[in-house]
Amino acid sequence: MPLVYLEYYGLKEPPFDLTPNPRFLYFSARHREALNHLLYGIRERKGFVQLTGEVGAGKTTICRAFLEKLGPQYATALILNPVLDSDHLMKAIAMEFGLDTKGRDRLETLAAINHFLLEQVEHGRDAVLIIDEAQDLTDELLEQVRLLSNLETDERKLLQIVLMGQPELRDRLNAPHLRQLRQRITVRYHLRPLSRLEVGHYIQHRLQVSGANGAPYFTAGALWRIHRYSKGIPRLINAVCDKCLLAGFVKQRDSIDFSLAGLAIRELEGKVDV
Structure with missing residues (x-):
């Protein structure tokens, strides 16, 4: 069905896909500051950097854009699921750096x-370790x-x-018991909704990237309702806007208004069939 609304609105690709894609990243002032x-x-070798934000706020997408900005002069390791024991975490980090861990214990790794x-x-070259969902560690x-951060020469980490x-x-x-780690984190940023x-700029940006040309059009009332429902969280905006376009296709409307946005929200909540 989504492929049908792509054709109806003349879109080249889904504008509100939930998969993180740096090409669709909307640089709000907050996202730009985070990056x-x-x-x-x-780049200033501060050692530890901390980025936090609500679920769906765009942290992973920013991370992918960050990796692209770093370029080939950095060796990077990205851990997406840190729910591991210490042995497996070390092996996962080593493997992300392209190292062979077969037959090695933790100390050897x-x-x-x-x-x-x-x-x-x-x-x-510099080396960067990125751990996503770090609250689960x-x-x-x-x-x-923290002990990994102790690896250093006389001149640098x-x-x-x-x-x-x-x-x-x-x-x-x-x-209090994590103060040694906390004191090493000198750069922090919390990504707000x-x-x-x-929200209006974000929706328009994603539509333009996907090839929209005039339609679909979200009215001020629709944008107000989407912001109220999503509370400014991009993942929720994507989910409700996808339903809006499906509802617009079913109703054969180029304009997504207040009532269509409400219909989409109710469908998303499982309260009505579009």
Whole structure:
């Protein structure tokens, strides 16, 4: 059915797909600040950088844009699911850096990571470890991550670390027993939801990227209702706008108004069939 509304509205691709895609990233002032904080922390070798935000606020999409901005002079490892024990976390990090971990225990894996990081320095490259959903790390794993930051030469740290997660990450790191880690995090940014005005810009941006030319059109009433429902969270905006376009196709309307947005929201909540 979504393919049918693409044809109806003359769109080249789904504008509100939930899969993170840097090409669709709308740089609100908040998103731009978040990206700039990440880039500053890494390029200035601040050691630890922390990025938090609500579920669906756009952290993962910003992360992908961040990786593209870093370029080939950085060796990067991205851990998307940190719910592991300490041995498997070390192996996962090593594998993300392209290292062979077969037959190695944790100490041997750590030694291999250290050797790899020293090689990067010799070749004039920096290494960055990014851990998404970091609020799910146990205290033991957070301590392992802190110890990784101890890898260094006389002149510099060998590894820059980015911790990304939900607001609970801030609460976790404020615990007294994690103060050694908290004190090492010198760059922090909390990604806040989009404003009502930004929601309109966000929707228009995604429509333009997907090839929209005049239609579909979201009225001011529809934008107000979408902002009220989504509270400015991009993932929820995408979900309700996808339903709006489906409803618009079913009703054969080029304009998405207040009532159609409400119909889409009720369908999304499972309260009506579009």
